[in-house]
Every structure is written in structure tokens, then in C-alpha cells.
Amino acid sequence: MALQYAMDIFSKCYDFKDAETVRKSGFYPYFIPIEENRGSRVVMNGREVIMIGSNNYLGLSMDPRVQEAAKKAVERFGTSCSGSRLINGTFTQHVELENRLARFVGREAALVFTAGYLANLGAISAVLGRKEHVLSDRYNHASIVDGIMLAVGLTGGQVRMHRFHHNNPEHLEKTLAGLPADEPKLIVTDGVFSMEGDIARLPELKKVADRYQARIYLDEAHSLGVLGATGRGIEEHYGGGRYADLLMGTFSKSFGGIGGFVAGDHTVIDYIKHMSRPLIFTASMPPAMLGAVMATLEIIENEPEHTRRLQQIARYMIKEFKALGFKVGVAETPIIPLLIGNNDKTFMFWKALFENGVYANPIVSPAVPPDRSLLRTSYMSIHTDAELDQVLSTCQREGAKLGII
Numbered sequence: 392m393a394l395q396y397a398m399d400i401f402s403k404c405y406d407f408k409d410a411e412t413v414r415k416s417g418f419y420p421y422f423i424p425i426e427e428n429r430g431s432r433v434v435m436n437g438r439e440v441i442m443i444g445s446n447n448y449l450g451l452s453m454d455p456r457v458q459e460a461a462k463k464a465v466e467r468f469g470t471s472c473s474g475s476r477l478i479n480g481t482f483t484q485h486v487e488l489e490n491r492l493a494r495f496v497g498r499e500a501a502l503v504f505t506a507g508y509l510a511n512l513g514a515i516s517a518v519l520g521r522k523e524h525v526l527s528d529r530y531n532h533a534s535i536v537d538g539i540m541l542a543v544g545l546t547g548g549q550v551r552m553h554r555f556h557h558n559n560p561e562h563l564e565k566t567l568a569g570l571p572a573d574e575p576k577l578i579v580t581d582g583v584f585s586m587e588g589d590i591a592r593l594p595e596l597k598k599v600a601d602r603y604q605a606r607i608y609l610d611e612a613h614s615l616g617v618l619g620a621t622g623r624g625i626e627e628h629y630g631g632g633r634y635a636d637l638l639m640g641t642f643s644k645s646f647g648g649i650g651g652f653v654a655g656d657h658t659v660i661d662y663i664k665h666m667s668r669p670l671i672f673t674a675s676m677p678p679a680m681l682g683a684v685m686a687t688l689e690i691i692e693n694e695p696e697h698t699r700r701l702q703q704i705a706r707y708m709i710k711e712f713k714a715l716g717f718k719v720g721v722a723e724t725p726i727i728p729l730l731i732g733n734n735d736k737t738f739m740f741w742k743a744l745f746e747n748g749v750y751a752n753p754i755v756s757p758a759v760p761p762d763r764s765l766l767r768t769s770y771m772s773i774h775t776d777a778e779l780d781q782v783l784s785t786c787q788r789e790g791a792k793l794g795i796i
């Protein structure tokens with residue numbers, strides 16, 4: 392046992408027993424190492440399981456072209472940029488990727504960050520200032536909330552945060568109506584919500600935004616490569632109009648890598664570039680990832696069949712889960728939650744599936760309210776029909792045993 396002072400900052404750590412208790416019960420689902428990645432299947436605890444818990448929606452992290460591009464970039468530029476974007480850490484590849492991303496999402500400029508999390512943290516905290524308001528959907532991702540918190544901290548509490556009901560433009564309007572007309576406002580929303588798998592009502596949000604002269608910040612983490620006929624995301628899904636003033640994306644999902652970006656008007660991106668602490672005070676996205684993401688972008692642009700297959704899988708799985716009697720809420724994308732509403736049962740269902748060759752993600756309180764605990768399933772374009780049917784039959788059998796269906 393480590394040294395403990397009578398009054399010790401680490402007391403709460405020594406007192407923290409929750410994880411150990413669950414580990415001892417045999418239902419601990421976190422930090423299980425993946426021993427081998429075989430695309431739609433992985434090896435965990437020495438056994439092969441079908442992976443329905445990954446955000447590698449287009450299966451591109453295992454694509455030989457992407458891997459080759461990563462290797463070539465390492466050979467040319469090394470393993471690290473060894474510095475911040477601001478000073479020695481901008482490589483020609485960053486600039487090339489930014490130009491290509493801006494073209495892909497139809498914006499004047501883009502700015503690449505080392506992670507999607509940092510893109511939200513960095514862009515949101517940079518654009519929010521004193522006596523300004525941010526309106527955030529209640530189900531927005533933690534990285535958005537943290538970006539707002541950073542802005543609140545940096546302005547000594549002078550950024551005002553307001554949360555509106557999930558995907559509810561009517562409540563957004565009501566909230567906006569109560570704010571001073573002469574103070575600037577930013578509306579922030581996920582495009583596809585990461586737990587529920589539903590799509591933001593963007594055209595309606597935009598109408599409300601225009602009425603109150605508010606800007607829209609859109610997180611496209613789960614939409615790029617997923618929504619729209621050519622994978623260009625939620626704006627393409629809604630017919631190609633321009634709804635967002637700033638658009639954020641991440642490379643850790645459809646792009647099969649790590650890193651993120653924001654895109655928008657040149658002047659706004661230039662401002663963020665010079666004001667964003669999470670851009671300036673960390674080392675830049677490394678060469679291997681820049682090479683890999685550029686190869687992925689090319690595949691997404693030239694081979695829309697991967698996105699089409701993913702969309703077909705999503706429709707099939709939603710229909711089949713509903714037919715089996717599972718509650719899938721408002722899912723309309725390859726993120727399909729199986730709503731259970733009880734933490735213990737969620738862990739039991741997760742374990743039963745895992746032992747029977749299927750890996751999914753249990754999401755319990757406090758990540759969601761206790762009555763919304765769920766098994767988050769997500770699909771990749773590389774899943775075969777046979778794998779999907781095996782997932783369905785395993786869920787049906789184990790779900791029935793636990794009284795979930």
C-alpha cells in the first residue's frame with residue numbers, strides 16, 4: 392500500500408472501489424485489449440468475435456491502400472512532427488489535407504487538429520467570448536461540452552451555456568427568445584447523435600438560427616462517410632443546402648484514423664488557427680495519420696459504394712431488430728442502440744453476447760440516464776450478410792433469455 396497522508400489529495404482514489412467491485416463480479420466490460428484486428432472480427436481474450444462496437448464505419452483502417460499510404464508517409468516524414476502546428480509542426484501534408492477536406496465539405500478553408508476531441512475543444516473555445524451565448528443540444532458529445540467548459544473557464548464564467556431539449560428546434564427557439572437580442576449566439580449540435588443514432592433536424596434548426604441571427608456549429612463525427620449519397624454528411628442527406636457555419640469532423644470513425652478538423656469561412660478558420668489553445672499547445676497530427684487519412688479521403692470520394700453498403704446494412708439491421716422486438720429508439724443510421732433501461736441487465740446482455748462471439752458496447756448511467764441504459768451496436772460496410780444474421784440470431788436468443796425481448 393502506498394504512503395497515505397492524513398489529509399490526502401489522493402484519498403478519493405484510495406476510496407474508489409467501483410471498478411474493482413465490478414471486475415470481481417466478472418461483468419467488467421472496459422479496457423479489454425484487442426489482440427488482433429481482422430476487420431469485421433477481432434480477437435479478444437483469445438477468441439474471435441464479430442465486432443459491432445467500432446466506429447470504423449467503412450472498414451478503411453484495414454484497407455491495404457490506406458496502410459501503404461501511412462507507411463510511405465512515415466518513410467518520407469518520420470513518425471512525429473515533434474511540435475505544434477503554430478511553429479515547427481506544420482508539414483506540407485497538413486496543408487494539402489486541409490485544402491482537400493475544404494473541397495470535400497464545400498467550404499473555403501479547413502484546419503486539422505490532432506484528435507476530433509481537440510477539434511471540438513479548440514474550435515468551440517476559440518470562437519466563444521465574453522457576454523456570448525452557446526446553445527447546446529442536451530445529447531451533444533462530451534468533447535463539445537468540454538469545449539464550452541474551456542470557454543467558460545477562459546472567460547471567467549462570462550460565456551453563458553444553455554442546453555436545449557434533444558433534437559428539439561421548438562425548445563431551442565423558446566430558449567433563444569429569452570436571451571438578450573444584442574448578444575451573439577452559437578448553436579452547437581451533433582449531426583448524428585453518437586449514442587441514439589438519430590439525425591439532427593438541421594433544416595429546422597437553421598430556420599430558428601436565422602430568426603435569431605445565431606451561428607450553427609455542426610459536429611459531423613458520425614455523419615461523414617455515413618450520410619448522403621456520396622458520404623458528404625448531413626447537409627448532403629438533407630439535399631445539399633448549406634446549413635452550418637462551422638463544420639467539425641473526425642478521422643477516428645469513417646476515416647479509420649485519428650485526428651479531426653473544422654471547416655468554414657477563411658477568416659473564421661484563420662481566427663481559430665491563432666486563438667485555439669488545443670491547436671497551439673499540443674503537437675500536430677503525425678505523418679502516418681496524414682498519409683492514411685488522405686488515402687481514405689480519396690477512397691470515400693471515388694468509391695461511394697462503401698457508403699451505400701453501410702446505409703443498406705443500417706436499414707436492414709434496424710428493420711430486423713424491430714421485428715425481433717428490440718427497442719431501437721429513434722435510430723436511423725448504422726448506430727443502433729438496443730434500449731434496455733437497466734444497468735445490471737445491460738451488463739448481463741453484453742456479457743452473454745460476448746461469450747457467444749459478438750462484441751458490442753454497454754452504455755450505462757451516468758453516461759446516460761439509468762432508464763436509458765443501452766447496448767450500443769454499430770456496423771461497418773465490411774460486415775458480411777452472414778455476420779449480420781449471426782448477430783441477429785445471437786441477440787434474439789440471449790435477449791429472450793434475459794427478458795429483454
Ligand SMILES: Cc1ncc(COP(=O)(O)O)c(C=O)c1O
Nearest residue numbers: 506507508532534585612641643
Ligand atoms: C460526436 C463526437 N464528436 C467528437 C468525438 C471525438 O472524436 P475523437 O474520438 O476522434 O477524438 C466523438 C468521439 O467519440 C464523437 O462521437
